[in-house]
Amino acid sequence: MNRVCIIFNPAARGEKSRRLLDRLRRTVGDSVIRVTKFPGDAEAQTERALEQGYRVVVAAGGDGTVNEVVNGLNGTAATLGILPLGTINVFGMELGIPVQLESAWEVILRGKTRRVDLPRVGEQRFVQLAGVGLDAEILARTHWWTRKTFGPISYLLSAVGLLGRSAPLLDVTLDGKETHQGRFLLVGNGRFYGGRFAVFPDARLDDGLLDGCLFSELNAVAVARYVQGVLSRRHTRFSDVLYFQAKTLSVQSTRPVPLEVDGELYGHTPCTFSLAPAELEVIVP
């Protein structure tokens, strides 16, 4: 197998992954492990690993760590491996990578790969999903210690405070042609969002298309209906939800609306999404 460098995020899973370092060392034997020191460090460490000749870089953390490693790979020919040590690991779930550390390492040792599309917003690549509006606002309002203490429920607490407010309208233009309006946008590369929730039922990681859901309303009743719709897989048929596929989309709004990619805050509107077909080679079961 090509030389492997593992980038380990001790702060993943609300700082709990720190405890996994010894088990990770035992599992991977002589393979090199580099521990990130601050947010953004996985990207810098990936660039350094490439300069040092590593051709497989393994993201050991959650979706945020995978995102940073992929941005560090920067479209090079190097291969991504994943050890899903984060809170939810949606991209690993999409690829069928086992959550058990030793099993996930076995997958990396076997070294079977596939190529997947790599979407981006502006210059920032993402692997699984992005959101404009509600979910990014929730992330912005959920303090790290609340996340650490209450876990995923903390996002729900922030959401309750947000739903009473009026959200600016988003103008979403698909492939430079038709423009649609809504108040909350989700963009996906794969099917899942936030867990095994198929928000984008037609999405394929290698179809050369972005999938999106544009939601028209943002009051508590509408959001509860959308959640129910996602759970029962009927939301794409709702009259106030636009489900679409496109190669590019641009988003404008009367005032800046925050944006998240792979679960991390990243800038605000206006923004443009695009996709590089089959840009990423990733190790899969």
Ligand SMILES: Nc1ncnc2c1ncn2[C@@H]1O[C@H](COP(=O)(O)OP(=O)(O)OP(=O)(O)O)[C@@H](O)[C@H]1O
């Ligand atoms: N040494 C570090 N100290 C603090 N934060 C770090 C460190 N290394 C990486 N990070 C940051 O940790 C964040 C969370 O990482 P990741 O998404 O991989 O894990 P997660 O378990 O899914 O996240 P969360 O616990 O926030 O749900 C990322 O924003 C990343 O930049």
